[in-house]
Amino acid sequence: MNLRSKRLNLFSSAVFYELSNLTEKRKQDGLPVFPLGIGSPDLPPPLHSIDVLREALLDPSSFSYQRTEGLTDFRACISRFMAAQYGVQVDPECEVLPLIGAQDGLSHITLALVDPGDIVLIPDPGYPIYEVAVHLAGATPYFYPLRGEHDFLPDWSMIPSSIAERAKLMILNFPGNPTTVVGSRRVFEEAIHFARLHKIAIIHDAAYIELQFDEHQTPSFLSVPGAKELGIELHSLSKTFNFAGARVAFAVGQQDMLEALRIVKSQVDYGIFMPIQKAAMATLDNDRGHHRSLRAMYQERRDQFLAPLHAAGWDIRIPEGTMFVFAHTFGHDSRTFARRLLEETGVVSVPGVGFGPSGEGYVRFAMVTSKDELSDIASQIAKKIDRLRNRQT
Template sequence: MTDTRENDPNKFNDTPNIDAPAIDMPITDPVPEPFAVKFASRVERLPPYMFGRINNLLYQKRRAGDDVIDMGMGNPSDPPEQVVIDKLMTAATDPTNHGYSKSNGIANLRREVTKKYERKYGVTLDPEHEVISCLGSKEGFSHMCLALMGPGDTAMIPSPYFPVHMYGVILASGNVVSLDVADPDLFLRNVAYTCEHMAPRPKILIVNYPHNPSSAVIEPDFFVEVVRLAKRYGFLVIHDFAYADVAFDGYKPPSFLSAKGAKDVGVEFTTMSKGYNMAGWRVGFCAGNADMIRGLGTIKGYYDYGMFQAIQIAAIVALRDTEEAVEKQSLIYQGRRDALVSGLRRLGWTVNPPKAGMFVWAEIPEPWKSAMSTMDFAMKLLEEGNVAVSPGSGFGQGGEGFLRMSLVENEQRLRQAVRQISKCLSSPPAIVKA
């Protein structure tokens, strides 16, 4: 029989035909599996945002045209001094200010910070090695945690806590031990007890006075003991001094760095958000231990190029020329504090007037405190009274039973808020919580 492939050029070619499909193509594509985004474990450790319910309702009410008196966030409503705004506008017209800036801040701004520390606290700082500018103190604090902490490291923090003091540590893969902040002496004893009984010992102590949210304050000898304990037990100290410039009735918040030996063991964060009314400008500083400052600078060097240089130039003017205005701003907050505290007391609330800060920390009155959670009580004030406050539980379990009320509204609005709260609570609660 004749081989019909005799003249076929592929007769002895075993190479497969690559143009032919290996399998029959499906007529329709398979149903795809849902595409899942897997977050890092540090993000998975974060709880749901505690103020989400309140913020959503506040947004909805304002969109509907409701006039909500907002005492929830410590967001200053007063503007910076005009001389500062004018300097910003002038600096912004200079083309040389629009390039990348140094991540640790321009030299003249750091020098101005050292002058304020010398003038106000008697503290001498090296502007080159002991001061660094931050994009607000919150950014600086978070990045300092990244510089110092890792898996297995523990920080001692105040309770109740400002959220970044807890979650800045968690995002750096650290652990936290929270200590009651109400009694300064008890707080210090608990620091010593924790260091004595915990292995390995905590690496960092985070303190925050004047305290947010509770407005607790301390005297200078407190920091003397903090330094002594730090040297005895080998921990580092981070002091969040965000409310350094807002104080009442002659009280002067002490700087951690004014304690002898403080620069050996720690740093202090300050900000221009509060007393200078520059919250949205994001100008903060870290000062103190040169090694800790260098570590923060290393992290920041990988993350950012510093703040807009025109803002830094305007901040120099604010630090140099507006201290009198900062003192006047404290008097404005003091008047608001008095209006709110006196109004709540007339309603029968137990409220201690704060000596510093931008908040009133108010215990929820009975029978409401026993009838519902702090979150539900805050939601009631917003839903029925058009008054927004921060539930204490948003600052940890230590804040349950309290509300944080900010002093950013004017006195007239705060008095109106008290009237609306009174009307909202005119009928006693019918359900007692379990």
């Protein structure tokens, strides 16, 4: 008896599955494994937010069901944060919606906005939930390519008009996972121009907005004129404040889109656990400078990781943001390369093809351990660079 829906076939995770099996096997064989696959932060959230969380846990009323739209105070706090951090004004009553992680918003927004037959423009390579969410809604994804030769930026002129006419929604993601490019105000302006022309709504996934390096300072999408009329932006505390497992994020922007998302969510969840909302409020109000130390830390990690690899001749593009490094695979197929890398060095990476067809030819590393360890890991890879470059199977 087949108990599974046909829909499940659309969620192929073969790329990740194969590598995680090999990784498990290595562990069982007692061989070293350096997990740079998943982008889960290795550091705790700001400590006083944990105090707030602990205190809230002792209050019995904390355990009641919550409202999808979150505490009024939490929405007000998000509005203050957007104004202070990005100069963006959002009305806490109708332009803010708390989320159980950005993933919650991304996976439900398509149910709220698109129908079978509609097209959703998604970045390729891009975070896998974008495509999954389109399938969940029975709509059709159209991968707009982000290619290294084009600095991993979209080129809207390449989208056929027949596609643009059927597109109802587009997803942007800067700083981008896995591409690591941060975009710019200009990139947002071009997207808004294209979206207006074809009556397309925009979701900007800003999960890594605080992780921009060197001189890069791409602003909030909502600070660009016209953005709030056709789009929403998703922010997450997962990376910026190391809250990943606590599952708290928020969407801000166009009120009809947010209301549609709220309606879907009101059928599937009961909001965010109150102690988490309180801890998030403590952080958003008091730790607005946290990102400065976080940026410096990830930038140092990036540099320590890249130095031995660049010295060995692996000309990896320097990430402008995020917690990732997106490295070409010397022309080898990304799954084979990631497997070899694991076999030769114990380093776990993610094959680029897992992020979409244009991710082929790359692997992604997550900078989720100390800079010293990253430097050691990179030195180990550097020693094997000729074998990795040349091996055919």
